[in-house]
Amino acid sequence: MNDPVENAKRLAAFKAVDNHVVDGVIGIGSGSTVVYAVERLAQKVKDEGLEVICVPSSFQAKQLIIQHGLKLGDLEMNHNLKVTIDGADESDHMLTLIKGGGGCLTQEKILASCAEEFVVIADYRKASTHLGEQWSKGIPIEVIPSAYRVVYQKIEKMLGGKSDLRMSGSSKAVGFLCEQHKSP
Ligand SMILES: O=C[C@H](O)[C@H](O)[C@H](O)COP(=O)(O)O
Incomplete structure (x- = not known):
């Protein structure tokens, strides 16, 4: 290999x-x-x-x-x-x-x-010193599908940034909320 x-x-x-x-x-x-x-x-x-x-x-x-x-x-x-x-x-x-x-x-x-x-x-x-140095696609948060809008709003209210709903493609989970922070 x-x-x-x-x-x-x-x-x-x-x-x-x-x-x-x-x-x-x-x-x-x-x-x-x-x-x-x-x-x-x-x-x-x-x-x-x-x-x-x-x-x-x-x-x-x-x-x-x-x-x-x-x-x-x-x-x-x-x-x-x-x-x-x-x-x-x-x-x-x-x-x-x-x-x-x-x-x-x-x-x-x-x-x-x-x-x-x-x-x-x-x-x-x-490997990184601080999270986000290597992974730039947002923090994945798995949610119960019926709650995604509520979670979406709460995260944005508490932490700012922007959340995107990621649907599982070919594979594994049902629905996924991907939360991405903007720089302050
Ligand atoms: O949702 C996926 C899991 O948390 C994986 O363990 C993670 O994404 C690492 O996957 P890979 O070994 O393909 O980099």
Whole structure:
């Protein structure tokens, strides 16, 4: 693989799985980086007899789990997660994250909240001192569709800036409010 970004994503994902995954229930986040984590999980199941049940955070994650022949779980049956592995859109120096850029957020947060450990994998482009240095598309906020106008107005009143409704395209969530701050 010659693409440095894809290489970085793959290396980070493999390391995360190698260092943090043990037998048990694993939460699977969403996005292009998590793809490599699932690839590594499948290798370890096959080669090392790792025993995991994978709980997906999205339709994409569910498809990944199925495609790799991993055991599929859900939060009703498996709510004590050993670890959740996920990607991020940006991380500041305190490891505060922007997430949801790919259209998944609430379900990812639920999986993170159920896990003993939350491991985020990201390549070098996502690291910043202050959020917003790398990610310029606004802060994703997932809303219940019927509440989007109310949330929209409240955010603008409280914080200023401008909010845009982002409909989920091909993939994952139902409706998304993307809140973008203007510079003061
Ligand atoms: O909504 C998507 C999720 O929060 C992803 O984890 C995030 O967007 C990172 O995705 P990627 O690994 O494709 O950069």
